[in-house]
Amino acid sequence: MKIPPVKGTRDFYPQDMAVRNWIIDGWKKVSVRNGFEEYDGPIFEYLKMFQLKSGDEIVEQLFSLKDRGGRDLAIRPEITPTLARMVNQKINSLPRPIKWFSVPRLCRAERPQRGRLREFFQWNIDIIGVEDGLKKNLADAEVIFTTVDYLRKVGLTDKDIKVKISSREVLANYLRSLDVPEDKLEPIYVVLDKKNKLPSETFEQMLGEQVPDNKIVNKIVDFMSVDSIPQLEELVKIKSESGEYSAYLDIKMVLDNLTMMGIKDFCVYDPSIVRGLAYYTGIVFEVHDTAGELRAICGGGRYDNLLRDFGGPAIPATGMGMGDCVLEILLREKGLLKPEPRELDYFVACIGFIGEEAWRIVAKLRSMGYSAAFSYKAGNLSKQLKEASAQKAEKCIIIGQEEIEEGKIKVKDMATGQQKKIDEDKFFEELKSESK
Amino acid sequence: MKIPPVKGTRDFYPQDMAVRNWIIDGWKKVSVRNGFEEYDGPIFEYLKMFQLKSGDEIVEQLFSLKDRGGRDLAIRPEITPTLARMVNQKINSLPRPIKWFSVPRLCRAERPQRGRLREFFQWNIDIIGVEDGLKKNLADAEVIFTTVDYLRKVGLTDKDIKVKISSREVLANYLRSLDVPEDKLEPIYVVLDKKNKLPSETFEQMLGEQVPDNKIVNKIVDFMSVDSIPQLEELVKIKSESGEYSAYLDIKMVLDNLTMMGIKDFCVYDPSIVRGLAYYTGIVFEVHDTAGELRAICGGGRYDNLLRDFGGPAIPATGMGMGDCVLEILLREKGLLKPEPRELDYFVACIGFIGEEAWRIVAKLRSMGYSAAFSYKAGNLSKQLKEASAQKAEKCIIIGQEEIEEGKIKVKDMATGQQKKIDEDKFFEELKSESK
DSSP states (O other): OOOOOOTTOOOBOHHHHHHHHHHHHHHHHHHHHTTOEEOBOOSEEEHHHHHHHSOHHHHHTOOEEEOTTOOEEEEOSOSHHHHHHHHHHTTTTSOSSEEEEEOOEEEOOOOOBTTBOSEEEEEEEEEEOOOSHHHHHHHHHHHHHHHHHHHHHTTOOTTTEEEEEEEHHHHHHHHHHTTOOGGGHHHHHHHHHTGGGSOHHHHHHHHHHHOOOHHHHHHHHHHTTOOSHHHHHHHHHHHOOSSHHHHHHHHHHHHHHHHHTTOGGGEEEOTTOOOSOTTOOSEEEEEEETTOOSSOSEEEEEOTTHHHHTTSOOOOEEEEEEEHHHHHHHHHHTTOOOOOOOOEEEEEEESSSOHHHHHHHHHHHHHTTOOEEEOSSOOOHHHHHHHHHHTTEEEEEEEOHHHHHHTEEEEEETTTOOEEEEEHHHHHHHHHHTOO | OOOOOOTTOOOBOHHHHHHHHHHHHHHHHHHHHTTOEEOBOOSEEEHHHHHHHSOHHHHHTOOEEEOTTOOEEEEOSOSHHHHHHHHHHTTTTSOSSEEEEEOOEEEOOOOOBTTBOSEEEEEEEEEEOOOSHHHHHHHHHHHHHHHHHHHHHTTOOTTTEEEEEEEHHHHHHHHHHTTOOGGGHHHHHHHHHTGGGSOHHHHHHHHHHHOOOHHHHHHHHHHTTOOSHHHHHHHHHHHOOSSHHHHHHHHHHHHHHHHHTTOGGGEEEOTTOOOSOTTOOSEEEEEEETTOOSSOSEEEEEOTTHHHHTTSOOOOEEEEEEEHHHHHHHHHHTTOOOOOOOOEEEEEEESSSOHHHHHHHHHHHHHTTOOEEEOSSOOOHHHHHHHHHHTTEEEEEEEOHHHHHHTEEEEEETTTOOEEEEEHHHHHHHHHHTOO
């Protein structure tokens, strides 16, 4: 009986796993050097947790299930609700700011397509509990810096990618200044988020469904095409007085901070960034390939109300999520995927049927921390040496009847071909002193 | 709105995550040094894949769900069926033997109890495609050696744990010699697997339900209490002639191999080991704490028919699975849990409000591969130095107005307290040469 894998999932054979590990190890290393600590939650939570704040798109894509008591659960489509739950649970004992990262496995019942699968890994970094206004900008900047720190580390330059930065609050204030009613804001975000993926006619038509007044539609379209800070300043200065000055200053300050951190050339203001998730409240950003051929490589932003919405105190937060699928496509196209090659310290070969001696030596090497292999095929010596080369062995230990009788082993350096005979005891004594 | 986590799942706060990472990193390291390559599959598969061969207990504990097309899926309760599927898919291009490992996240809808949760991580190692009889014994021994290699590495001794080894084939042959019908074997395994968890009366009664003849029940009970190889040899030699000699020799050979590999003192023959999973065909084993206070730490064995049952060729296989829950309890009790402490290379402190300079230096250090932090709190210098100590910073960089004007920084060694002033450019030049 042959059963296929489920569409939209991946099998990670060793060479695929090496790529996945290389990507995830890079995420972890950069998180740690940027001061984030790792956390994780369960693969499933109560269904309602994901229905609460994530927005319709995510809710439609949930893999839901029931436990044996009939309670509704769902496999996590994102980890931010879990983060909010976990932080709320221990809010009084956690020193702030909370700087955490995670690399959760996530599932979404999407139509599988290029860069979008039903199961993927997503790097998440979040800074929670920075309260002061200017420092909030710094936290947003640190999230963006950490993101770029990774992308730059794997070899992407400001010619390859751009961080596009905007603010939900600036947008909200602008929409309010046009007398757009409060309950229309969220549906409008969903339309605006699709702007770059739709033909402009379709986009304007969809916007028109939310905003009946054509003049206002045009004003929103104009706002969405502003692409410099001075232009934006002009627009929001003229417009109204209900608070958008400070929101506009957030963008300016975050960009200033990023300049200070040395990644100015990666960052631009771009009002078309709105983000699909419902819970963003301030600065939002996405990283895109400059060629514009792929979906967003990652996205994030400020979500100051989420902890409160999950029953906790009102504590500001900001974060970023980067999936592995689009990233892997981009890095592969640019020739930047560099998984660690397999390494083998010792291959133990034997002449004649004295396998037991080989296993004894292999076991001893492994116990001391060295990687060691032998052949299950028991071919002749040259076949075993071929196997050793195929496994990229650094050194080969060769034993025959003669060596066993003398208590010696032959050690062959596979790079130079040099070979020496040495007392087995002495060999292990020397190894011990450089033991792993 | 406060939503709790699902019962039987775990939240991994940073200190819990450090323990999980330490356990999993150890598994990975030992797998690699023993010549196993990492693979992984999807978190869910078609439901029927797990119903096929895993046995009733697992099927009852499945978390099942539907995709949007209404197809029945399940979260994986074990990874061996996925392994069989993946190997079958590429059987002609994979060099043999296939030595693979994985650390899947698994879910089972069990009643949560000590050492058993609904979601856990399980180290799996498997050797597939060793065909010859004696080499099959070697493969079984290598799986057991690798298991012990890990347990010994984390500090467990043969006083703490024992590998209990038995053979399903020896048991099957013995049952056949008592004229137990073929279709009763599997239900009997399930009862025998529970022997050590049940009062002997209950056990014998349950056995009686499968085997009506009381004399045969007694013989099975006698067989299950044999605890030495010579005794076993006596029993199977007397009994019949349908092949159990070779099966008995498997146990003897595996134990001989393990002696050669230097872990004789960890290993014993124990006929009470039967294993719950339906697909085992030969050698089976479990590792138990000698105090007998915990469930099995791990278990495994030979499953020569599974690939064929999944629509592939008949290729022999052997493997082991070790969950993280019981292991963590045991290691904690023995004081052997040693998660890596958090490390910080540099903490950058500043005097007065010159945070921008601090972020600039922090960003530069991180980009060069060093872990670096600063304070969001902007307290005075002594508060910042306290924060640096709390974060276990190795060195502290201190900048004030004076330093900035001179283009210098102060570098303080947090262990010795020694402090020196140095040109910033020179400092980074020197760092570069030892760059991470």
